[in-house]
Amino acid sequence: MSKRSDYDYFNNLDNFDDDSRYYRRRQPQRRQTSYNRRPVYSSSSRRKRNTKRVRNRIIMVGCGILIIILIIVLLTSAFRGCSNPSPTGASVSTETKPSNGVQATTAPPKVPQDDLSPAYFKTPKIADDNTNGTMSYGIYVWDKKAFELFGSDDERAKNYADTINGFADKLSGVKVYDMVIPNHTEMGLPQRLKDSDAPSSSQAENIKSIYANLSDNVTAVNAYNYLADHNEEYIYFGSDHHWTGLGAYYAYAAFAKSNGLDVLSLDDCTEQKIEGFTGTFSNTASGLDTDTVHYWEFPYNVTMKITDTNGNVSTYTSPYYQYAEAGTLTYGVFIVGDNPLTVLSSDSEKAKEGKKIAVVKESYGNAFVPYLTYNYDEVHVIDFRSYNGNLVSYCKENGIDEVLFLNGIMSANTQIQLDSMSNLFK
Numbered sequence: 001m002s003k004r005s006d007y008d009y010f011n012n013l014d015n016f017d018d019d020s021r022y023y024r025r026r027q028p029q030r031r032q033t034s035y036n037r038r039p040v041y042s043s044s045s046r047r048k049r050n051t052k053r054v055r056n057r058i059i060m061v062g063c064g065i066l067i068i069i070l071i072i073v074l075l076t077s078a079f080r081g082c083s084n085p086s087p088t089g090a091s092v093s094t095e096t097k098p099s100n101g102v103q104a105t106t107a108p109p110k111v112p113q114d115d116l117s118p119a120y121f122k123t124p125k126i127a128d129d130n131t132n133g134t135m136s137y138g139i140y141v142w143d144k145k146a147f148e149l150f151g152s153d154d155e156r157a158k159n160y161a162d163t164i165n166g167f168a169d170k171l172s173g174v175k176v177y178d179m180v181i182p183n184h185t186e187m188g189l190p191q192r193l194k195d196s197d198a199p200s201s202s203q204a205e206n207i208k209s210i211y212a213n214l215s216d217n218v219t220a221v222n223a224y225n226y227l228a229d230h231n232e233e234y235i236y237f238g239s240d241h242h243w244t245g246l247g248a249y250y251a252y253a254a255f256a257k258s259n260g261l262d263v264l265s266l267d268d269c270t271e272q273k274i275e276g277f278t279g280t281f282s283n284t285a286s287g288l289d290t291d292t293v294h295y296w297e298f299p300y301n302v303t304m305k306i307t308d309t310n311g312n313v314s315t316y317t318s319p320y321y322q323y324a325e326a327g328t329l330t331y332g333v334f335i336v337g338d339n340p341l342t343v344l345s346s347d348s349e350k351a352k353e354g355k356k357i358a359v360v361k362e363s364y365g366n367a368f369v370p371y372l373t374y375n376y377d378e379v380h381v382i383d384f385r386s387y388n389g390n391l392v393s394y395c396k397e398n399g400i401d402e403v404l405f406l407n408g409i410m411s412a413n414t415q416i417q418l419d420s421m422s423n424l425f426k
Contacts, residue, residue: 145239148281174401225254245294256375271296341381341389358398362383
């Protein structure tokens, strides 16, 4: 380096960038030893370095602020999670550590114990004499009663719910309800037998799964709890797969209360009964008791018009067929059995003028629909297995803005029945 001037040496520093250039070019006449050289910054380099420092400080301060905000949000969320009720309205346990030093487990949120809640199902109390029954052609016979066993899964439950959801989407502007009815096995056969001799799935879980998968366009009606409350009463036949008029009444009460309607009192009605009913199970099982069909005549007038499969219309002055007799067809006392279309008109004081509802049903709905005449001016009953019209068009033509899909548990989990209902929308 001694053979080159300081000027030439410092000129060669041009191959460094501004941030790496620590020395300023020196005048050749001023010579300085290396041990006392000090870095000299140009004004351009100084500005750039100051700008970078300021930028770095801003970034650091910004990151710090973001971290503080994040901590505040996390603490707030944790606080709210401990102090606020769960979305379902149930209180959440915030148990502290017990005195023995073992950490207590936080209890899961409880389902609201509302009789009408589609998420809460009671456990029916079933009397059990600890005897076993016998199987007869797929029907379990116990205590001189026949029970139709049930088997399904969540996939079938969801399939039914998706089907009803699709119907609701097509019934634009119409309020849609859905009610699934458990059968006698759920309400009358001890769990001990359903777990062993008479294997049968939980109908409560199946209906609960159905209701959980219904869209916001469908209102679920939980009749299960009302039936469970009265399962020790005569609400199902022992020789037939249907419910009784009393069982249908409790389901009606659930529907009325869930919609804020007055409930017809059976005390204001006149009870009638027909002895000697031998239902559908009598053909396949022996040793069954005969049944009694009860029905109630109302303190107001009802006109019933029935359209049969041939298109003929018949008019009656009651929703019941008073000429029904003992035997295998006694259940036909309710709206004269299964017909494609039945229209009930009422002069009940509780029925708002022009208030109409359509009930899409199979035979489980027969014993149910008469009670609706207390609250509706017109009740249009459509049996999806034989009605050939379009439900959307029918509702528009008749000024109907409420539709109830009412199905027994077996029907709701049978694809051929769902396909048949789907024909109403073709």
